[in-house]
Amino acid sequence: MPDNKERIVIVGATSAIAEHCARLWVKEAVVDLTLVGRDLGRTERVAADLRVRSPQSVIRVLVADFLAPLAISQLVDGIVAEGPVHIVLIAHGSLSDQVICQQDLIACHEALTLNGISPVLFAEAFVGYMQKANCGTVAVIGSVAGDRGRKSNYIYGAAKGLIARYVQGLQHRLAGTGVKVVLIKPGPTDTPMTAHLKQQGAPLARAEDVARCILKGIRQGKPVLYVPGKWAVIMMIVRHLPNIIFNKLEI
């Protein structure tokens, strides 16, 4: 009976953080989980793994074009038509190459759309239904990169900053309702997306630990969640550095 299972939707389910969140969710309880991805094969491989980990859970797979507003709208309508959604985790993104984005406007456009506009469209599509039902949680993965623009990744950072401002407005709109909106800002995490950072010897958080913090934050309905928590302090310092110092930093 799907009615008594918590219904969770993950957009960008093949991202390492999202996949670890899904593993924790199915470990905690029998759930009804819908995985939305761009690549059917990869999303199916993630789903097969989750079915082994939790044979009683319902795991569905959907694919969509993440850059097409109409496709997003139809996809979400379809998901909601099957019953109310309790949690939506919007996790997709790709760490774009700053140098390429500066030279190639097509790459720049795609980075901004995929990392900024697309997550907003997904959230907006779900949140209307949730507001009507007056319950549910929307969690969006932003980034510490969105807190202050830096020369090394400001295109990606600008897209993530867009998400932050969007979530802020959404939280304002939904204050006092039963719908919660959570913005998650992971620091650099050990995932395929950051493999090149690891190559440079940067210390990275484990995706599994980040996922654990995210689940806890979602459960508590925290408005903004830095993971690991130390990034709240680091980014407060970064945000408040005077330009005269900040502009001299190679970050």
Added chain:
Amino acid sequence: MVAVSSWGRLGSWEHEVRTLSDREQVAGQLKNSRSGLAYGMGRSYGDVCLNPKGVLWNTTGLDRFLSFDKNTGRLVCEAGVLLRDIQRLVIPLGWIMPVTPGTQLITVGGAIANDVHGKSHHVFGSFGDHVQRIKLIRTDGTTIDCGPDLLPAWFAATVGGIGLTGVISTAEIQLRRVAGPWLDTETVPYANLDEFFHLADDSEADWEHTVSWVDCISGGGGRGLFMRGNPSEVGPRLEPKGRELTMPFVPPVSLVNRLSLCLFNLAYFNLKKWQAGRSIVHYEPFFYPLDNLLEWNRMYGPKGFFQYQCVVPPEVGREAIQAMLGEIVRSGDGSFLAVLKTFGNRESVGMLSFPRPGVTLALDFPNKGDRTLKLFARLDAIVRETGGRLYLAKDARMPRDLFEAGYPRLAEFLQYRDPGLSSALSRRLLGS
């Protein structure tokens, strides 16, 4: 480039680390690469998992299950899945891995490539005995499916093939039934090697798991504690809550030294002797006693440590082990994880597998440079004379002639090697 070390921490070397996370893309990743090696948890002690200045393909992102049939106990998973995650998934469903080594924090791929063994060797053989299928990806981009009944030569080359026949992407493993997570165990102190061999012989038929800790410092070497266990249908209702501790830093000198060892061995032997007897124990502390002490390898200080593990044939086992313990006692550089176990009377599946009939001794030594290497040369002489062999997963220094003498199927193995794969060990012992 990233500095990578193996579990022995004898040094760290620059590697180009690439992450494998989608099994369908592995062939493409291998094809467009210079010479590399699959790397999982880095739990092998010496240089079998290293490829200095070359590529390491990190397989820990290949950590998905494909299927598990709870009626037949057949599990299919990617090569980067940890044995711990399998145990935690299948034991509540009434299944368990028949063979696991002293740590469960290793990948399936590493367990196959080193054909690891455990306390159950005399009953279940080595890890490779339970693998039904391997999907092997070669650096030319081709894929080979092999198993005991499909391309058996490829299978025998890959099990224990130290990662040199291709990169394992998925494997199918046959599990065995078990009632629950509990073991009925017994600890029996022994005073000398005669008593050890007696206990080992006596336990082989009735006990599924046997192992022993041997004190190679006090009492002339040879006293110890024999531990044996069988799956138990009953146990306390509550499972122990695993508490993880991490060795937080690398001490400036090894904490394992002559003084600490004497004290430790004296205390350990006498405390355990006092607690000897039967008890019901959870499988995790019984099989993996050190897994809750994360990064315990740091205890040996900045120079790291060697592990020496040999197996000698049964007919000369008693004398050879006595002679080796004698050398170690004389050197004063004894080991705190000294493990003695008899293997069952069976040859392994893999061409380069370590287990064979006989008795195996495993020891840790803090790296004291020349002095330690000289002790190893004396131990090597005993192994060579008895026709034994050393374990590649532990080795960082064995001479090539000892390797060639210990592994008679080497020439056969070489036909299956992938020329695009190389490790520090393969360059040291195979010349490329």
